[in-house]
Amino acid sequence: MKNEWPLWEVFIRGRHGLSHRHVGSLHAPDAETAILNARDVYTRRNEGVSIWVVEAAHVTASSPSDKGPLYEPANDKIYRHPTFFDIPEDVGPM
């Protein structure tokens, strides 16, 4: 019998206009309680205006052993960086 509550990943939006950021994880019996727990564990110091929780089991992660095939091919493809374009002055910082 499984007695552990499922693990939830917590994402918090600090301010309007920003995107949600992963802040940590916690245990809770269901999604609604996970939101309340996230409020108590991660927003005690005014950190957020919005909370998302996702059950950790639903996150599919890339495998560290696939690092070579997944990421190394991008190393020598410098032409994918936008540094070869002249950006007009009036566009401002990008």
Add this chain to the structure above:
Amino acid sequence: MSALFEFLLRQGDNALVLGHRVSEWCGHAPVLEEDIALANTALDLIGQTQMWLGLAGEVEGKGRSADDLAFLRDVWDFRNLLLVERPNGDFGHTMMRQFLFDAFNLVHLTELANSTDDRIAAIAEKAGKEAAYHLERSRNTVVALGDGTEESHARMQAALDALWPYVGEIFENDSVSDELAADGIAPEPASLRAAWDARVQEALAEATLRHPEGDFAHRGGKTGVMHTEHLGHLLTQMQWLQRAYPGATW
């Protein structure tokens, strides 16, 4: 003692004594998340205490601060409900007591936000938001454990049955409440019962808990006439530092 001062002590002492009780869980709750949530609740209640007892000291006009009132009064001076001085029991028992109190606190604060006394209305406005969150949390826990396993259901029913005789006192009117109601400062406690019943009955039904019968009520807490033996033990812990080292600060 003026009725207003007496009322403010009741408000402050409810928050203080329950806040202390809840703080006793710090480091002992069944899971880390609940531990932090309980500590947050306790801190909210101590914050409410500072506002109520701060105003009480101001109204009394003898120069006593919120700290003086919290740490330098003895059992017979306290005006909290017997419900909040009850020992914690198990986690379910604590959450059932919290739920019964939170439902009252929210209904009461909602009315107090319309008080003719602006200072009371301002405290009620701020404390009401905290009470709404406390109630959401304690209600959910009562429902989850009541409608949980056979074991959790039995424990929640036992907690409800044990605490029920302490409900009646919450809603008793007396000369203090009559005077404040006449001035529009605070509602009569009895007038809050219907709204409280509605919230509690709805949650108990969802929690599959049997609503206790009978209206026998222990009383004597909010009048200070007869506290239970538990309050003295609580105060020896809470007031120890000020009693041993009078005037100590940091």
